[in-house]
Amino acid sequence: MDTMTLDAAGQTAASQPESAEREAVDTNTSKTVGKPFCDDAKMRMRNVNVFYGETQAIHDISLDIGCNEVVAMIGPSGCGKSTFLRCLNRMNDTIEDCRVEGELTLDGEPIYGQKVDVVPLRARVGMVFQKPNPFPKSIYENVAYGPKIHGIARRRAELDEIVENSLRRAGLWNEVKDRLDQPGTGLSGGQQQRLCIARAIAVSPEVILMDEPCSALDPIATARIEELINELRENYTIAIVTHSMQQAARVSQRTAYFHLGRLVEVNDTETVFTNPQHELTEAYITGRFG
Amino acid sequence: MTDTNRNLTQEQVRQRIEQHLASRHRKEKVFRGLGIASVAFGILAVLVLFTDIISKGSGAFVQSAIQLEVTYDPLVLGIDKVDEESLTWANFTGVIREALRERFPKVQSRSEKRELYSLVSSGAPFTLRKRLQSDPELLGKTQTVWLTADDDVDTFVKSLSDSKEGFRGRTSDQKAEWIQQLIDSGELKKRFNTTFFTQGDSREPEQAGIRAALLGSFFTLLVTLVLSFPIGVAAAIYLEEYAPKNKWTDLIEVNINNLAAVPSIVFGLLGLAIFINFFELPRSAPLVGGLVLTLMTLPTIIISSRAALKAVPPSIREAALGLGASRMQTIFHHVLPLAMPGMLTGAIIGMAQALGETAPLLMIGMVAFIVDVPTGITDPATVLPVQIFLWADSPERAFVERTSAAIMVLLSFLIAMNTAAVLLRKKLERRW
Amino acid sequence: MEMHFDQHISRQFNEDLESIKTEMLEMGGLVARQVADAVDALSNADSELAEKVLRAEEEIDKREMALDEHATLIIAKRQPAASDLRMVMSVTRIARDLERIGDEASKVAKMAIALTDEGSSPRGYTEIRHIANAVRKMLNDALDAYTRFDVIAAMRTLTEDEKVDMDYRTAVRELITYMMEDPRSISRVINVLWILRSLERIGDHAKNICEQVVYLVEGADIRHGHEDKLKTK
Numbered sequence: 001m002d003t004m005t006l007d008a009a010g011q012t013a014a015s016q017p018e019s020a021e022r023e024a025v026d027t028n029t030s031k032t033v034g035k036p037f038c039d040d041a042k043m044r045m046r047n048v049n050v051f052y053g054e055t056q057a058i059h060d061i062s063l064d065i066g067c068n069e070v071v072a073m074i075g076p077s078g079c080g081k082s083t084f085l086r087c088l089n090r091m092n093d094t095i096e097d098c099r100v101e102g103e104l105t106l107d108g109e110p111i112y113g114q115k116v117d118v119v120p121l122r123a124r125v126g127m128v129f130q131k132p133n134p135f136p137k138s139i140y141e142n143v144a145y146g147p148k149i150h151g152i153a154r155r156r157a158e159l160d161e162i163v164e165n166s167l168r169r170a171g172l173w174n175e176v177k178d179r180l181d182q183p184g185t186g187l188s189g190g191q192q193q194r195l196c197i198a199r200a201i202a203v204s205p206e207v208i209l210m211d212e213p214c215s216a217l218d219p220i221a222t223a224r225i226e227e228l229i230n231e232l233r234e235n236y237t238i239a240i241v242t243h244s245m246q247q248a249a250r251v252s253q254r255t256a257y258f259h260l261g262r263l264v265e266v267n268d269t270e271t272v273f274t275n276p277q278h279e280l281t282e283a284y285i286t287g288r289f290g
Numbered sequence: 291m292t293d294t295n296r297n298l299t300q301e302q303v304r305q306r307i308e309q310h311l312a313s314r315h316r317k318e319k320v321f322r323g324l325g326i327a328s329v330a331f332g333i334l335a336v337l338v339l340f341t342d343i344i345s346k347g348s349g350a351f352v353q354s355a356i357q358l359e360v361t362y363d364p365l366v367l368g369i370d371k372v373d374e375e376s377l378t379w380a381n382f383t384g385v386i387r388e389a390l391r392e393r394f395p396k397v398q399s400r401s402e403k404r405e406l407y408s409l410v411s412s413g414a415p416f417t418l419r420k421r422l423q424s425d426p427e428l429l430g431k432t433q434t435v436w437l438t439a440d441d442d443v444d445t446f447v448k449s450l451s452d453s454k455e456g457f458r459g460r461t462s463d464q465k466a467e468w469i470q471q472l473i474d475s476g477e478l479k480k481r482f483n484t485t486f487f488t489q490g491d492s493r494e495p496e497q498a499g500i501r502a503a504l505l506g507s508f509f510t511l512l513v514t515l516v517l518s519f520p521i522g523v524a525a526a527i528y529l530e531e532y533a534p535k536n537k538w539t540d541l542i543e544v545n546i547n548n549l550a551a552v553p554s555i556v557f558g559l560l561g562l563a564i565f566i567n568f569f570e571l572p573r574s575a576p577l578v579g580g581l582v583l584t585l586m587t588l589p590t591i592i593i594s595s596r597a598a599l600k601a602v603p604p605s606i607r608e609a610a611l612g613l614g615a616s617r618m619q620t621i622f623h624h625v626l627p628l629a630m631p632g633m634l635t636g637a638i639i640g641m642a643q644a645l646g647e648t649a650p651l652l653m654i655g656m657v658a659f660i661v662d663v664p665t666g667i668t669d670p671a672t673v674l675p676v677q678i679f680l681w682a683d684s685p686e687r688a689f690v691e692r693t694s695a696a697i698m699v700l701l702s703f704l705i706a707m708n709t710a711a712v713l714l715r716k717k718l719e720r721r722w
Numbered sequence: 723m724e725m726h727f728d729q730h731i732s733r734q735f736n737e738d739l740e741s742i743k744t745e746m747l748e749m750g751g752l753v754a755r756q757v758a759d760a761v762d763a764l765s766n767a768d769s770e771l772a773e774k775v776l777r778a779e780e781e782i783d784k785r786e787m788a789l790d791e792h793a794t795l796i797i798a799k800r801q802p803a804a805s806d807l808r809m810v811m812s813v814t815r816i817a818r819d820l821e822r823i824g825d826e827a828s829k830v831a832k833m834a835i836a837l838t839d840e841g842s843s844p845r846g847y848t849e850i851r852h853i854a855n856a857v858r859k860m861l862n863d864a865l866d867a868y869t870r871f872d873v874i875a876a877m878r879t880l881t882e883d884e885k886v887d888m889d890y891r892t893a894v895r896e897l898i899t900y901m902m903e904d905p906r907s908i909s910r911v912i913n914v915l916w917i918l919r920s921l922e923r924i925g926d927h928a929k930n931i932c933e934q935v936v937y938l939v940e941g942a943d944i945r946h947g948h949e950d951k952l953k954t955k
Binding site: 089091094096118119120121122123126127129131133134135136145146149150196199200203 | 534535603605606607608609610611612613614615616619623624627628
């Protein structure tokens with residue numbers, strides 16, 4: 001098969017003969033291809049390195065997450081996308097001998113550092129996990145927990161309002177309004193995950209991190225969550241890690257492809273799924289690994 | 291799947307599986323049989339133990355008593371009014387002897403009289419004293435009372451139901467005849483043995499009870515529970531949730547596991563050396579017993595609590611942390627409620643272990659002969675298993691059944707505690 | 723970027739993609755044959771060959787439908803992305819162009835029959851032969867570029883179309899002059915004009931195929947004069 005070559009950055013036209021494309025293949029030295037930065041960045045990450053003890057899980061990643069934008073992070077298992085996501089609200093703090101280096105800011109304020117209190121940070125950067133993990137408490141308690149511990153609601157009526165609003169925004173209100181006192185774990189998988197989203201937005205975060213939120217759900221529940229993500233985008237900035245490329249294609253504006261702890265390519269989602277610029281991205285999204 | 295195995299056709303493979311199947315089934319059956327046999331053996335052993343103990347011990351719950359016409363004669367008693375001082379030296383023994391002589395007027399010789407007097411327990415005068423104390427009007431009057439029989443009489447009476455002759459022991463023919471007479475006339479009956487539950491230890495079997503030992507066990511366990519549960523849970527939480535994983539915590543973990551395997555008598559020696567000799571805490575007291583048992587049960591509680599904490603799904607922790615809950619909030623709001631059933635089960639099992647523990651308590655003097663019922667954690671006391679040990683050591687035959695009865699009480703407490711553990715677990719383990 | 727369609731984890735996917743590509747190229751070969759036969763029938767006044775071209779038309783339509791079906795199935799089953807997606811899209815688009823080329827070839831064949839029946843007066847045949855050669859070469863080159871994922875060849879072929887268009891305009895002008903000189907020949911010359919028109923359309927379709935080669939390899943849609951998209955990349 002004859003080959004048509006392009007520089008990984010896609011700067012050369014078709015007429016230019018094959019030149020420096022060998023470098024693009026070499027993942028160890030390659031820089032991120034595409035558009036990792038944006039002008040109205042909500043969160044800015046620069047030269048982030050993450051270590052687990054001696055092993056480096058993330059190599060020099062720089063990425064912006066823009067306001068009211070959904071950024072999808074895709075990549076094969078163990079590529080560091082979840083690790084990177086967890087850096088954004090310091091969930092990695094709980095993991096022993098996990099070290100995060102680099103400059104990470106939220107609205108220009110550093111996330112890491114001696115003086116930064118992780119509690120308000122996590123109120124601003126909420127998280128939804130892979131497995132729906134409602135507390136073994138009532139639906140109401142689940143949603144009310146965040147506002148309670150942060151002292152957001154002054155009165156019971158206020159708390160009721162927050163709970164109702166959060167459940168409404170998560171598209172769950174009509175399904176659960178008559179059984180708020182029943183256990184959250186009694187809901188179906190998809191409902192549980194929406195409850196977890198309601199719980200996360202109850203503390204009015206600015207950024208929501210989602211770590212494979214649909215991996216345990218059936219297609220219909222998945223479609224609901226995806227629809228919800230689309231709606232939430234108006235008010236929140238969302239970063240979502242997903243194993244489903246179709247999902248990334250459907251919900252995100254930009255897609256970041258991770259490979260072996262490196263950020264290989266970030267581009268508009270349309271570009272990534274029709275004409276990725278890096279051949280590793282191409283190989284991944286077309287199912288050519290092996 | 292056509293060429294999974296190049297050398298064998300599917301048909302051949304199927305045949306081999308078929309042939310192999312028979313031996314597989316056989317092995318399965320043998321294994322199941324072995325399992326059933328071991329369970330059956332276990333149940334049999336428990337049944338034998340229980341029937342033995344129950345058959346031996348059930349007698350202790352009844353006690354022979356003799357009906358006598360007692361006259362509170364001021365002359366015999368040697369007092370003229372009822373007050374504290376006169377009651378202490380009033381001669382109630384004389385009153386009883388008088389009553390016995392009246393019942394059996396033919397008795398004349400000294401030796402016969404001594405025989406006669408020994409029908410009634412040496413504790414009987416105290417019964418009379420109590421009666422008179424509660425009702426001073428009785429002075430000078432005659433009353434029909436049931437007095438506890440002597441242990442030899444009791445043993446003989448109880449053995450009559452087994453054989454015609456009965457177990458005589460020190461009982462003479464003469465005495466046996468009197469007893470027979472009393473039984474025939476309905477003046478000797480087996481009544482419920484309240485003494486066994488209301489009195490402390492005694493050298494006389496008919497006056498010996500387990501109340502002191504029960505309360506001693508209660509106070510000891512109270513101290514143990516109050517100390518070991520909070521300390522154990524706190525240690526477990528720290529080790530599981532806070533402590534960094536390094537060689538120090540590894541060392542601590544190994545040592546805790548080792549501690550759980552240390553023979554309990556070593557803890558007794560430790561208690562003796564530290565609590566009694568160094569801190570000079572009172573000897574034989576439930577306080578020291580509780581402290582020693584705390585040392586012993588701590589590893590059990592820490593290990594089971596850590597297991598319970600480990601079993602809490604990490605997703606719950608993540609959920610709470612992800613919402614911005616602090617570590618302590620996460621633990622107290624979410625982790626602990628979920629781990630509580632497991633922790634409580636561990637604690638109750640630890641307590642049950644402590645309840646049955648003897649060896650370390652011997653070292654700190656809880657083996658002493660203690661008649662008085664303890665009223666607090668610093669009073670000298672003994673505990674149920676030690677009481678069992680003491681009675682098993684006593685020569686009187688009547689102590690045999692009391693030993694078994696005490697074992698029954700101990701076992702029923704253990705069963706009750708284990709049941710409580712199961713119920714508590716069920717109740718707390720609400721499946722949300 | 724290299725184009726490899728035989729490295730998917732799913733072997734079946736490899737085969738599916740390979741087979742639609744092969745089917746499309748086979749169809750391309752068939753269509754090229756049709757064009758050649760139609761032109762030959764005309765220049766040799768061979769109405770039998772022209773009839774054959776008309777009969778083969780049906781086969782091409784069938785192939786287009788089969789190819790569409792096949793591509794739909796791949797999309798439904800595999801949700802292809804990136805180069806795979808472009809491959810499937812380009813194959814369906816090219817199939818459409820090929821089918822249209824087939825239609826144009828039939829038209830030429832019909833005209834050949836009509837012209838043969840009327841008897842010869844080979845006015846305009848030189849132009850026909852000239853343009854026919856040019857578009858046949860274009861078509862073959864386009865399919866060839868597709869086979870080899872050769873963007874450079876495709877771009878080269880693309881520019882050929884301008885020449886064909888120019889030749890066509892010149893020929894039309896010439897034939898109009900002729901018709902004005904000799905009004906009796908108008909009906910015949912109009913038939914010749916129709917043939918030229920068909921050939922010119924075939925050239926356009928060949929150009930479309932080249933554009934699909936660029937789309938497949940580069941991911942740039944340069945149709946309707948958007949060649950700049952490729953340049954800015």
